[in-house]
Amino acid sequence: MSDEKIIFSMAGVNKVYPPQKQVLKNIYLSFFYGAKIGVIGLNGSGKSSLLRIIAGLDKSYQGEVVFSPGYTVGYLAQEPELDPQKTVREVVEEGVAEISAVLKEYEEINEKFGLPEVYENPDEMDRLLARQGELQDKIDATGAWEIDSKLERAMDALRCPEPDRRVDTLSGGERRRVALCRLLLQEPDVLLLDEPTNHLDAESIDWLEQHLQQYRGTVIAVTHDRYFLDNVAGWILELDRGEGIPWKGNYSSWLDQKAKRLAQEEKTESKRQKTLERELEWVRMAPKARHAKSKARLHNYEKLASEETKEREEKLELFIPPGPRLGNVVIEAQQVSKAYGDKILFENLSFSLPPAGIVGIIGPNGAGKTTLFRLITGQELPDSGTFRVGETVALGYVDQLHDDLNPEKTVWENITGGHENIQLGNRLVNSRAYVSKFNFNGADQQKKVGVLSGGERNRVHLAITLKKGANVLLLDEPTNDIDVNTLRALEEGLENFGGCAVVISHDRWFLDRICTHILAFEGNSQVYFFEGNYTEYEENRKKRLGDIGPQRIKYKKLVKG
Structure with a gap:
């Protein structure tokens, strides 16, 4: 297209970390204004280094980097720097500082109109009216009158902490959400996002996707979230052994092209190639076929748990050994309630995990997902109701804190x-x-x-x-900080695992590919147990609750009689 304008180019860029670890090798890259680029590659392949070079934060590289003048760049680091003394609201407002300054000057001029030295001086009156006209144009162009509701919408959608919380009391995940909110409100011409979906729940990621699809500027995102790469990216930049390989299309398209390229390059089919091909097969499945596949898993426990595992071991990149055979009772909850302080985390929770079931646990941070794990491991007891773990269950769980x-x-x-x-x-x-x-x-x-x-x-x-x-795996955010190759291998390992898994995750692709059930923390202390994968659950939720966007989590208050 003739109106596509290259606003950035990098030629022959090399990046070496002492003593001699080369992460970027002779990179050539140009992009247009408005391009949406997803960056993928193994951990340590130089993805974050590339973003820091584009952002102008890392100057120690060889090669040439040229930005067209007049474009603004915004960068979300994995560990963003925020002023620890400020409140959440104050940090978010930094994103609209320019607009706020315009509104403030407009209000100040309004007040001046009431002063005698102004209304008795025609020249001063004319000067202020002219300036107010300029400010009015800026306010109309930026929708500045709506700024408060825009702030609230963004803070709600990204489930930011309470506005008056101080930054030095926030967790790492909360700080990232606040930093992302501030950056999106700034609306720079080029958005550089390093793992933007980390610490966001599935609903907030969905909102972010829709926001970035309509974003006027350029977006370059390092991410392993494959639905995000499918729904937002028009290009994939793969970093492989230091080299940057651009592919036109989204993630599914990359998968197709990559599988063909590997087939040409490799004389014998590697496990990696077969894993890619099986993921591609899944991508092409109709929703009904995916549903049938997860149903079949529930009926196949005997086969999965049987001793004939050699074939699976040879086929899979990551084979998860099955533990002792499970009885009929795995994990059962009946009318379980649990509160902390005066907040009810969940009430009337009932579900039964069948042998071979894989349950994805979803919901905002702080909703009670990790508490459920502590009930399963016996570290916590329910306040009411019964919680039962079967006698044949052998748990595989590493408590992240202890x-x-x-x-x-x-x-x-x-x-x-x-x-x-x-x-x-x-x-x-x-x-x-x-x-x-x-x-x-x-x-x-x-x-x-x-x-x-x-x-x-x-x-x-x-x-x-x-x-x-173990025969029941408890996995708490296993998809955080692992690259797409390891994710793919983990999915296949779980699909072929002769046991059960309960997985806390916000990775919708992962949940769609492995889950037979979803346990969703829906806010207001309610938890919903659903048979099916994440996409099917989302359709069900919209039918039950309407198509509302993500909101900050609310709990029922515990009223002591």
């Missing part, structure tokens, strides 16, 4: 106990090969756990949990 990782030991030692071979189901496997499946390669396996990032610790937890030989 983990027993040894910070002085390496990643490899923590996961394997220092053994060269580990027992995985019925066979011995090389322990370093197992650890590498969680994207810890070479030197990374020798890192001390004490220096790991939150995302790396997540992957260590996951590796420990999946090798335990």
